[in-house]
Amino acid sequence: MSDRGTYIERPNRPLQVYAAIFLIVLYVPILFIPLFSFNDSIYVSFPLTGFTTKWYSELWSREPLWNALWNSVKVGAVVSVICTILGVIAARAITRYRMPGKSALVTFLMMPLVIPGIIFGVALLVLLSRAGVPLSLYTVGLGHLIVCLPFAVATLLPRFEGFDPSMEEASADLGENGWFTFWRVTFPMVFPGVVASLLLTFTISFDEFIMAFFLTGTDPTLPMYIWGQLRFPQQFPSVLAMSSLILFASFVLVFIAQWIGRMGLEKK
Amino acid sequence: MTDTSLLPDQTADAIAPRRRGARLTAMLHRRESLRGYLFMSPTLAIMAVGIVAPFILLLTMSTWTRQGFDFDTTPTFANYLRVWSEPIFGALMQRSFWISGVATVATVLVCYPMAYFVAFHVHKHKMLWLILMTLPFWTSYLLRVFAWKVILGYEGVINSGFLALGWIEEPLKVLLYSQTAVIITLAHAWAAFAILPLYVSLEKIDRSLLEAATDLGDGPVRRFFRITLPLSMPGVIAASFLIFIPTTGDYITPALLGGPNGQMIGNFIQLQFGPVNNWPMGATLSIVLMLWIAAIGLAFLYLTRVARKRLA
Numbered sequence: 001m002s003d004r005g006t007y008i009e010r011p012n013r014p015l016q017v018y019a020a021i022f023l024i025v026l027y028v029p030i031l032f033i034p035l036f037s038f039n040d041s042i043y044v045s046f047p048l049t050g051f052t053t054k055w056y057s058e059l060w061s062r063e064p065l066w067n068a069l070w071n072s073v074k075v076g077a078v079v080s081v082i083c084t085i086l087g088v089i090a091a092r093a094i095t096r097y098r099m100p101g102k103s104a105l106v107t108f109l110m111m112p113l114v115i116p117g118i119i120f121g122v123a124l125l126v127l128l129s130r131a132g133v134p135l136s137l138y139t140v141g142l143g144h145l146i147v148c149l150p151f152a153v154a155t156l157l158p159r160f161e162g163f164d165p166s167m168e169e170a171s172a173d174l175g176e177n178g179w180f181t182f183w184r185v186t187f188p189m190v191f192p193g194v195v196a197s198l199l200l201t202f203t204i205s206f207d208e209f210i211m212a213f214f215l216t217g218t219d220p221t222l223p224m225y226i227w228g229q230l231r232f233p234q235q236f237p238s239v240l241a242m243s244s245l246i247l248f249a250s251f252v253l254v255f256i257a258q259w260i261g262r263m264g265l266e267k268k
Numbered sequence: 269m270t271d272t273s274l275l276p277d278q279t280a281d282a283i284a285p286r287r288r289g290a291r292l293t294a295m296l297h298r299r300e301s302l303r304g305y306l307f308m309s310p311t312l313a314i315m316a317v318g319i320v321a322p323f324i325l326l327l328t329m330s331t332w333t334r335q336g337f338d339f340d341t342t343p344t345f346a347n348y349l350r351v352w353s354e355p356i357f358g359a360l361m362q363r364s365f366w367i368s369g370v371a372t373v374a375t376v377l378v379c380y381p382m383a384y385f386v387a388f389h390v391h392k393h394k395m396l397w398l399i400l401m402t403l404p405f406w407t408s409y410l411l412r413v414f415a416w417k418v419i420l421g422y423e424g425v426i427n428s429g430f431l432a433l434g435w436i437e438e439p440l441k442v443l444l445y446s447q448t449a450v451i452i453t454l455a456h457a458w459a460a461f462a463i464l465p466l467y468v469s470l471e472k473i474d475r476s477l478l479e480a481a482t483d484l485g486d487g488p489v490r491r492f493f494r495i496t497l498p499l500s501m502p503g504v505i506a507a508s509f510l511i512f513i514p515t516t517g518d519y520i521t522p523a524l525l526g527g528p529n530g531q532m533i534g535n536f537i538q539l540q541f542g543p544v545n546n547w548p549m550g551a552t553l554s555i556v557l558m559l560w561i562a563a564i565g566l567a568f569l570y571l572t573r574v575a576r577k578r579l580a
Contacts, residue, residue, distance in 0.1 A: 246408070
């Protein structure tokens with residue numbers, strides 16, 4: 001690539017400066033979270049008053065915070081597994097079978113991407129309240145399922161499109177039944193997509209706010225808990241400390257996800 | 269799952285040998301699509317419960333009216349008439365589209381050079397650059413928005429920094445709790461949704477077209493406006509859609525940073541379902557918002573199609 005069209009792609013100094021500024025502006029607001037988690041003041045404002053790690057050591061005694069984190073992990077884990085299973089089944093059906101009205105079905109599946117989340121939130125709230133279903137983590141999970149499904153399908157579709165159906169046929173010809181063909185041929189081939197989908201849907205559910213805002217009962221998810229704490233400075237530094245830890249963990253997770261997601265694709 | 273999915277196959281297999289020729293292929297075809305639908309059915313069932321049913325109910329509820337703490341379920345268009353006749357609703361809707369429209373344009377304009385840089389001027393570690401640019405979007409949306417409050421606030425980073433530098437005499441009050449604050453924060457929060465589609469469409473451009481333009485005497489500016497920009501329009505359109513639609517209904521950013529003049533339709537819908545407790549009105553506003561988004565989206569698609577035809 002670089003040996004071709006060099007006079008078009010020659011280094012462009014202003015653009016490099018722009019890129020550097022862009023990245024700085026992109027990262028500064030995010031880096032404030034860890035910055036203030038080490039600040040020796042309950043108020044999140046400048047100037048910084050001193051370095052402390054007490055918010056981190058105090059984390060252990062913040063029972064409701066851990067409770068909210070655990071709720072989010074539970075919902076995220078269940079939602080990501082269900083979404084990915086449904087996504088695998090749907091992506092396989094979409095790529096393997098000729099179906100009339102297929103493109104309409106795919107469009108329908110992708111609908112949550114083009115409708116503001118708040119509308120889904122209130123629509124589900126109306127349905128659940130009319131049906132007399134009490135709000136709980138299950139209802140939050142249902143909301144997240146709707147939000148996450150299109151992402152699972154969109155992640156898995158290219159995987160299934162990229163692999164040759166004759167592999168499955170060969171396995172069937174060699175005497176494997178449908179279930180074993182899936183486990184021994186199809187699943188290993190799409191595995192990177194499955195991991196990417198699990199991580200993506202988990203992250204979306206973990207961070208999702210507006211659905212949880214309308215559908216949470218008495219047990220808050222982490223974003224709901226943080227929302228509640230925004231007005232109470234005493235508790236807020238520990239929220240920042242917890243968020244910094246989560247930030248670090250999610251950066252690691254994203255790198256792993258990207259790495260696994262590209263693994264199979266780059267080999268070709 | 270597999271057990272039930274095999275059932276229609278077995279029955280079809282039992283019948284198939286009796287049929288011949290065209291009828292057999294037709295049967296196979298039908299069987300194939302049947303299997304496809306069967307595999308799709310769990311996903312579609314969830315979508316039906318989570319999308320279709322709630323929307324039908326939302327539509328129904330929008331024709332009800334509030335009656336004390338209960339609903340009067342006699343169908344009426346009273347709510348829609350109110351939305352149509354009372355100027356506050358129209359003004360709010362207009363402001364939402366204005367704020368998210370400006371935020372969309374700003375995001376695309378700011379991200380375009382960045383995507384261009386990665387597509388044309390980064391030759392090694394492209395993947396690393398892409399990860400670097402999308403990584404911030406995996407952190408909590410809520411905390412990112414909150415961080416902007418720290419930056420733009422009365423005693424925030426910008427005000428204290430400018431004061432220290434002597435650029436201003438007293439803190440700027442327009443930064444926080446304004447439409448500007450909402451626009452800046454939205455543009456920052458949704459940048460990844462612009463960068464990725466823009467990058468993909470720029471990366472796809474055949475480099476030999478650019479060489480041809482240069483060989484035929486186009487300077488860098490003419491080349492950009494005649495080749496690069498038109499060919500990257502699909503990315504620009506995709507990015508605009510991906511940002512405009514979710515931001516019109518955004519709740520967190522206007523709630524935290526908007527102040528009285530920066531409240532958007534999402535906040536108003538939440539009010540109806542929360543403190544105001546007028547669910548039918550909230551349902552009506554949701555439906556109206558959706559219709560407006562659909563109308564704007566279709567108009568936008570139509571205009572791009574017309575523009576493309578005129579270019580071709």
